[in-house]
Amino acid sequence: MFINRMPRYEILAPEAMEQLDGAWRRLVSEIGIEFMSDRALELFRQAGQRVEDNTVFLDPEFVLEQVAKAPREFDVPARNPKNNIHIGGDAMAFGAVYGPPFVREGEVRRDGSFEDYRNFLRLSQSYDVLDSAGGVVCEPNDTPLDSRHLDMNLALMTLTDKMYMGNVVSGVNAADTIRMGEILFGGRDVIEKTPVSISLINCNSPLRWDDRMLDALFEYCEAAQPVVLTPFILMGAMSPVTIPAALAQQIAEALSGIALAQLIRPGCPVIFGSFLSNIDMKTGSPTFGTPESGIGLLCTGQIARHFGLPFRSGGGMTSSQIVDAQAGYEALMTLMPTFLAGTNWVMHSAGWLDGGLVASFEKFVMDVQLLEMLQYEFTPMQIDPGSLGFEAHEEVGHGGHFLGSMHTMERFRDCFYRPFLSSSDNYDRWMRGGALDANARAGQLYKEKLESYEQPPLDDAIRAELEEYVARRRKELGD
């Protein structure tokens, strides 16, 4: 897991933060937040908040009291301890793309399959820069809908030994995920003591939390499993068309969800979520890798720290339909601010294409390349007499070159980051090599990576118990 010891890039002046602070308070108290769950409404009512129909009018001070119960930082162990992650502080953890129904592989765009899903998990396991495959790396459309979550969970738990995300389609699916986590890690007590999954609870922005998401939220919070309370905002559609309004709304939504999480189980680990981009106001299309999303990301980090919460944002977003120059610059347009903001939990880190509708194998490789470069760039350099290299100048002199100097000989192996995808071949050599662009090279690389994949070991008894659980539940669910 990466520790970002570089400075945070913060762009909100204190007065700006004050104005945002005033704005979210008005939203939660005057407009209120809708919770489509009787259990949620009852908890808020018992806690003294005014409830009308499904709308809770929240006292901002009450919200902040609840928020203060959440831990500032927490650990999430993986079944392989070397892949344990920490959420909060300077730690940054990275998961793959989440949610695409389609897959792109070379020139082909098609429905995602379970074999695609498994291959993305194998890649996530193989690249060290990723801390998790995430959850729904692509939708495995060829598996039965009711029991799909069982198939995905089993794959996440057996094809990778990294942290996994919990299923949130329903409370039932969440309960299955928790039960399988108990099997994998040794019981309910164990996972309640130190959580083993992170689950994404999206807001139906603006200002509404839906019933199925809340059912999953209840399950995970009761089991003390971390939840990412995420306003899902495409500015102009799910929020007003201005960034400040979207930020204020994002605070109102995230904090209201976090308050509920703390009512369900005080101290439950939570993550301040952000999924913030904008639409093209001419066509209505969602757009990604935009300047607006970059600004929003930088502000979100500062806001989350203001409330003492770890946060989720960022990723390798792009609107591009293929892995072209646009995909390259848009992905970095989001990933660079992701690092500048010190994002704690980064979803969509690898594989996102075509507005998130497509999981792309080539884009996955490209994003891993970007993550490696950025982790290198955001590692403070060491300045000492050795790295200042005065003796190299004594050896080389004026107008000479350093390739053969002692100072170089001692360091050339690891002095610079060496990319695995980017090419700096001269033109003739590149032409002789087939004139492959980055997309074509990425296509070769992921295939090699899949060929060299090795499944991580797992205790036979645990594997059998997981498989037995899946088989039994599949039958119960009627698939």
Place this chain on the structure above:
Amino acid sequence: MFINRMPRYEILAPEAMEQLDGAWRRLVSEIGIEFMSDRALELFRQAGQRVEDNTVFLDPEFVLEQVAKAPREFDVPARNPKNNIHIGGDAMAFGAVYGPPFVREGEVRRDGSFEDYRNFLRLSQSYDVLDSAGGVVCEPNDTPLDSRHLDMNLALMTLTDKMYMGNVVSGVNAADTIRMGEILFGGRDVIEKTPVSISLINCNSPLRWDDRMLDALFEYCEAAQPVVLTPFILMGAMSPVTIPAALAQQIAEALSGIALAQLIRPGCPVIFGSFLSNIDMKTGSPTFGTPESGIGLLCTGQIARHFGLPFRSGGGMTSSQIVDAQAGYEALMTLMPTFLAGTNWVMHSAGWLDGGLVASFEKFVMDVQLLEMLQYEFTPMQIDPGSLGFEAHEEVGHGGHFLGSMHTMERFRDCFYRPFLSSSDNYDRWMRGGALDANARAGQLYKEKLESYEQPPLDDAIRAELEEYVARRRKELGD
């Protein structure tokens, strides 16, 4: 011209700056700097510095005294006042790529021609985001070598009305550039009062200033025209293989050149230059858009401010041979730090491809797209009751959408930056449109831009005098 009112991203701790400070002092005083020019050596000798052969051993305090004579900020007018630029402070000015011998257009890579050169000038004139075409946007290989600078100068002065860069191939070429500037702006007095060009004086790193560059330096400084004293460092070849060593060397080289400029003409405007990347230690190839160059760029900005000098760095660098995903992410990997560092004079802002060997029309368009996005991103947003949009929430309510709200209607035209190259079309629409990647779309866009180009007006008498000067000098130079 862009004013960057966002915070600077600074990563050097005070102790790190102290160590760099100690290191450049040792370099200039113990190793010394080579100046391959008797005039330069004589000036240093007269100023009390120790000179042995071509090496000047500089007293660091003397260097700082000279540096303190340079202005912190200065104006460079263009012949069209709306294109005037300012160098220093929060101002950022952008020029096109500089120096490539080759041109890429679509699938063809070939020697640059004078018509290519003129077309890049027309594009530079047409895109508002660029403040200058720069100088040698590509090498016009089909023009006679001795008088090529006259052809380029005349093109820069007539096809654009933006600021131009001076020719530095020799003192003679520099003198011609200055003389043509006098014609264009109304005499030597005028341009000595307010300079009209910026010229690039590269160091033959490590620690050597060559004779031809110094001859040009003398001409420009005597005419009070700004010079960019630029250490040309590919780490591992022209400097030791560590970033701190390269930074210390860069300070030593840039400050030594600036000291000479101030000896030639105290108060002459100068720019602290940086061209800093690294080589691939396995192949020896130069590499661009690397994490190391990003770190170097951020540090360079902080260092230049430490010495109270405006600085040049950055651009849309890439090693990629074509306009693919790598070109996209590498260009932004340099351009984003360019903005984070608040670079004052940005060369290579548009068109750089293939390690700088190629000027690409498509890459030019892509880089303009990136510059527009970044200028938007680095403009502070306005936070006020209007942008916080509380009334929009009152109108829309929970779970609604904002597309038709009053708040949106009042702002939708200019609420977000709308890209001209990036596509957010849905997949079907994109396929129907020909499934063009960003490179192909850029190819259409530059052709349209060239078709709609309009030559800026110029007084007939001035044009005639410039043409007459070029004809006379061409004859004198024997072409």
